[in-house]
Amino acid sequence: ILNVEQSPQSLHVQEGDSTNFTCSFPSSNFYALHWYRWETAKSPEALFVMTLNGDEKKKGRISATLNTKEGYSYLYIKGSQPEDSATYLCAFPNFGNEKLTFGTGTRLTIIP
Amino acid sequence: EAQVTQNPRYLITVTGKKLTVTCSQNMNHEYMSWYRQDPGLGLRQIYYSMNVEVTDKGDVPEGYKVSRKEKRNFPLILESPSPNQTSLYFCASSFRYGPQSYEQYFGPGTRLTVT
Numbered sequence: 001i002l003n004v005e006q007s008p009q010s011l012h013v014q015e016g017d018s019t020n021f022t023c024s025f026p027s028s029n030f031y032a033l034h035w036y037r038w039e040t041a042k043s044p045e046a047l048f049v050m051t052l053n054g055d056e057k058k059k060g061r062i063s064a065t066l067n068t069k070e071g072y073s074y075l076y077i078k079g080s081q082p083e084d085s086a087t088y089l090c091a092f093p094n095f096g097n098e099k100l101t102f103g104t105g106t107r108l109t110i111i112p
Numbered sequence: 113e114a115q116v117t118q119n120p121r122y123l124i125t126v127t128g129k130k131l132t133v134t135c136s137q138n139m140n141h142e143y144m145s146w147y148r149q150d151p152g153l154g155l156r157q158i159y160y161s162m163n164v165e166v167t168d169k170g171d172v173p174e175g176y177k178v179s180r181k182e183k184r185n186f187p188l189i190l191e192s193p194s195p196n197q198t199s200l201y202f203c204a205s206s207f208r209y210g211p212q213s214y215e216q217y218f219g220p221g222t223r224l225t226v227t
Contacts, residue, residue: 032213043202044155046215089155093213098162099170100145100216104154 002026004092006103013080014111020076021106023090027071034091035064035075038105044089047075080110114139116219118203124225125193133188133222135203142208144186145170145216146178148199155202161186162208193226200224 005024013019025033032051036044048057053068061078077084087105094101116137125131137144145160147170157170161180175197177189186205190197200223204216 034213034215036216043218043220044216045218049213049215051213091155091216098143098160098168098208100157100160101171102147102155102157104152 002092002094002101004090004101004103006088006090006106008106009104010107010109012109012111013077015080015082017080018076018078019080019108020074021088021108023073023075023103025071025073025090025092027069029095030068030071031093031095033066033068033073034093034100035073036089036091038087038089040086047088075106077108080108082110082112084108085110114217116203116205116217118201118219118222120222121220122223124227126227127194128192131190131193131224133190133201133203133224135186135188135219136184137186137203137205137217138184139205139217140183141205141217142183143214144180144203144205146176146186146188147202147204148172149202149221150199158188158201193224195226198224198226 007022035047038044048064050066055066063076066073087107089105091102119134142163146158147155156172159178161167203219206216207214
C-alpha cells in the first residue's frame, strides 16, 4: 500500500483569510496527482488532476502546485469563505496497476 | 445528466445475510471502482475494474466480490457480511488511465450497517 499523507488533519481558518495544506506522495514512478473536495453529506468532487512537475492549476480562489521530484503538492485557498468548509482529499494513481490511493484528507472549517 | 448512481443509499442488515450494492454510470467510462470510508482511514479502494470482465483487487478486498458484465454496471457483493464491514461505501467511475489520468466521478454513497 502506497503512503499518501496529508497535513494538517484539520484546520480552522477565519473567513477572509488564506490557507494552504499539503499532500505528500512517493516521488518514484510518478504518474499523476488528484485533488478532491468532499463536503459533509455529499460525494467527493474532483478539483484538479495534475501530471507535470511544476504544474500549477487554478479554479476560482483555489489553486494547487505540484513538485514531483520531492513528492508533494500544495492546495491553496485564497480569501476563505464559509462554503469552502469541506474535507480536501488528494489521491495518487499507482503507476502500472491503475489502483488509486487516497490520503486521509484535510478537514477545513471556515469560521464566520 | 451525467451521473453515478448507487442503491440502496442506506442499509441495515444482519451478519451473514448476503447483499448486493448496485452501481451504475451513464458516462461510458471504462474504469469503475469501489471504496469504503471509515473514520480516520480515508477512502480505501476495495476493487476496481478497467473494463468489462476485467477486475482487480484494491487495498481492502477481503470479504467482497465484484463483477463487471456490462460497461455501465459494477455491483459490490458481500457474500457473508460481518460487523467490520459497517462503513460508508462509494462507487466511482472515470475514463481509463492511460496516457492521461482522469478524475473520478463518485456516486452518492451507501451507508451500510451490519449488526
